Amino acid sequence: MTQETTDPGSRGFLADGGKYPGLLGWIFSTDHKRIGLLYLYAVLSFFLVGVALGLIIRLELIAPGETIMSAQAYNALFTVHGVIMIFLFIIPGIPAIFGNIFLPIHIGANDVSFPRLNLFSWWLYMIAALIILASLFTGGGPPDTGWTFYVPFSAETTTNVPMAVFGVFILGFSSILTGINFVTTVHRLRAPGVNWGRLPLFIWSLYATAWVQILATPMLAITLVLLLAERLLGAGLFDPASGGDPIMFQHLFWIYSHPAVYIMILPGMGIVTEIIPVFARKPVFGYWAIAFSSIGIAAAGSLVWGHHMFVSGMSDMAVLVFSLLTFIVAIPSAIKVFNWVATLYKGSISLDPPMLFALSFIFLFCIGGLTGLILGSAATDVHVHDTAFVVGHFHYVMFGGTGFAFFGGLHYWLPKICGRMYNKRIATIAWGIMFAGFNILYFSMMILGLRGMPRRYYDYLPEYTDLNLVSTVGSWILAAGLLLMFVNLLRGARSGPPAGANPWGGLTLEWTLSSPPQAENFVNIPVVEHGPYDYDKVSPP
Amino acid sequence: MSDKGHPAPHKDYTGAKLGMWLFLYTEVLLFGGLFVLYAVYLHRYPQEFTTAAGQLNMYLGAANTVVLLTGSLLVALAVSAIRLGNSRLAQQLLWGGAVSGVLFLVNKYIEWSTEISHGIYPGSPVLAQRDQGESVFFGLYYLTLGLHGLHVLIGTIILATVAVMSAKGTINQNEFVVLENSGLYWHLVDLVWIFIFPLYYLLL
């Protein structure tokens, strides 16, 4: 079934710009792989900006008092850090990069259903990103509301909130278009033999994610429109002075933004589910349980938004309902964890860098998820809500979870995308440093939160000094690891040894293609005769 | 396949329509957000909402309902017409649909200008004097109908474009999915109005 029509040294789609030459052949390409790479470059650039801001935040917090910046600067900083990380990095991240590149390949298609729409959504992403960046330097200065944009503060602060909000609004459309494209592609373009039971679980997770993108993102759009109306027209829909209710803003905001956290994690879980069977040489344990738990998380996860509002003044009845629903969502996540671990059983495990990231994902996600239970329980959330504990929780799930899955995906697929292998030893060392730094950084924050340190504080009481220092040191260790990782990947992509078509011995369809794949993925649409994890039946090509 | 390798975009009729329907769901939820707010505030200010709704011009609202329903009919007929090979009729029907959009907007313009001339618009001093619930009602009214009006405008432009495409033959008996999808969009605009009309104009 191998389709290596190009010779091994060829640069495949990387050299094939279609109608246009050079750079134009990239930014006007409708090839899903090229669009995926465009996203990769863009998303990684913003990630580095966000990461640098995170580092500066930690520097300010190294000691009590005003250390390196004013309160206003700090407020702008965590707002911009949050907005970039959430809307520009982690939400588009895995679907738009790896999803774009591998979704069509995984189902044996030559492109997504709407290639031009796909390109358009990248353009929307870039325009929105530029608008958000422009909001930092124009108007009344960078927005200072936090990424949650709560009214009434966001309706009255003099900083450049409207522009940032408008940028996020456009990003929403970019995300919606990706979702529409993926759902349609999965329904319509599966190659012969790729029935629902042979869909790689990464695709299942993207499919579930896409539905959340389609059904939840419009809520964000309308919320932001309402916020703009509040600011620019004085609509007063959230202003108590004219009969509005500020808590309704929080409902509308979280109706999107909680499902959004599952937009962030589901594709990450998908990547981990791809990596583990490959490196354990075993069929994934409980295929259907994992597939349906993705759908379950997406469905149940859309109904728990109120857990961000336990102390907001919402009714106690709503606290009861949302707390219960929150705990229900934990169950499909637990199922996934158990299935991953069970897949290892009696396997033949090799600890290559992607696998290390996948296994550490499980550990970090468990910590993040289990602290989520503390937050989901009404009584305990009252204490830790809006403290550093929440900050710890979400960095564990977002950076430790999705972030590590993303890095795992990079290590797993970069050889396929670029055709070259990075240095595995250095990758392993970088992983070790990051893992250590990460835990030092955020575990300290969780303890700080339990001891009562509120979040979004640029200054704190002296009793919180010690752990803040530890945490800041952790951020440096993490930074060192991250730097090492990126340098290593970059060097590998440029000048590493050829990786070959199937360096890891995977069974999904991308490994039947040359590395890098040619512009037109499959010369003949393949007929698939086995499942994506049938290591017990067929041996990898 | 072309020499440079990219496959020609496949003609997947069902896929194109599925994509359009998915897009329509996002539109439904977009308006859905406003209906969430409407429901909540109606529950909180039932009295004020009816007083405020009483000030809207029900006749203009009803007229606009008829206009949109008729527009929808014309566009639905256009799809059948093009498929029966009657492109001329289809074009006429589509222009008819576009005209219904324009009529709707003209109506809306008249309605809003009277209301604004009475000092009723978001954040107006007149509203600040009234009950809080009324100001919330009118805030929602302007946002919802404004957003809907925007959709009518876009829909009208789309219908005109599609009419031109049919005249040029880009849309024909065998290639009509663009027309059908545009029609779907236009029907959605109608659907939203079907809910707006009783909720805003007919509260008693």
Add this chain to the structure above:
Amino acid sequence: MNPALISTTETVDRIFFYIFGISVVLLLAITAVMLWFVVKYHRTRQPRPQASPRSNLWLETAWTIIPTLIVLSMFWYGWQGYTTLRDVPEGALDVKVSGRKWSWSFTYPNGRISSILTVPVGQAIRLDITSEDVLHSFYIPAFRIKRDAVPGMHTYEWFVATEPGSYDAFCAEYCGVAHASMITTIEALPDKEFQDWYQQEFEHGEEEGKGRELLTKYGCTGCHSLDGSKMVGPTLLGLFGRQVTVTTDGVERKLIVDREYLIRAIVEPQSDITQGYAPMMPPYASLSAEELEEIVEYLEALR
């Protein structure tokens, strides 16, 4: 002193222990199994995988149902604790809490206003919380309680201090520049001392007049210091008669602070923006004439 009173701290901490306890066990178990598999089935020891089933209905049902039971127990326990936080014991002392950018003020049943929350040990305190401007959140870590202050709405929380001492209270909902300094103190005094403090009230206020109290009541001290240090707003110490540079309608001008300027600065602060500060002071148009007079008199004397 009511010995039957279970403190909020105790209630919540028990739930913390319960959830954390189970979580730690689960985390350790999962990690241990994972590591064990990784070691045991490492490719050096196990060059090729052994045959093993692809799914197991019993096992999978078990690890669906058991976690379900666990989380339901967590939910129920957490909810029970929450109801304790919501049910204010009989005979609680009712204190009104008002948050504004960026200070708290507490109003006692007898009309006493304070910027520090002084409470008797052993008596439940019910806080009736609201906000004058944006969202805030009144958070006392030591008592594990927190509730948002929402403009146009009254929320509540309660606690009881079992030991005398001072405890920190924070603003936990982001509210702008000085969010991090919207901190105050809970002073828990033995009942007798509390009563002394509670009654002594107006004696203390005499020499400084009502003006000082109004500055607390209206949150001026949240932004302005009275000792010359710089906060979000300029210090009020020695303000009267000082030369200031302000921007009026976009034009910069210098002036000497007089009565008229003070009044304008308080009632419509947007009209003149002091150099070096952001235009964020809320207008105090609702002050009564007497109150304004008291404040201005106080400021004139503050040198």
Add this chain to the structure above:
Amino acid sequence: MSAPPHAIVSYRTFIIIWVLLLLLTGVTVAVSRVHLGALNIWAALGIASLKSALVIFFFMHLKYERPIFKICLLTALVTLALFIGLTFFDVLYR
């Protein structure tokens, strides 16, 4: 690879639906003039749902589409209903 499109709907069907829609519009207006208390709003919503069902099933051809289209529509509507419903756990009990 174009899938066979569904049958062509006759002009007559569309016109009948249109007449029904106009009638129903008349009915909503009439019903809204009768005082039924809280029932008014539910009656209005009921009729509006009926009207939209007509538009969706006939004008938008949903009646003739594959089941997947119907399932998806149901998903979207149920989602919206849940969003509104769960919000009311707050609003009703506050």
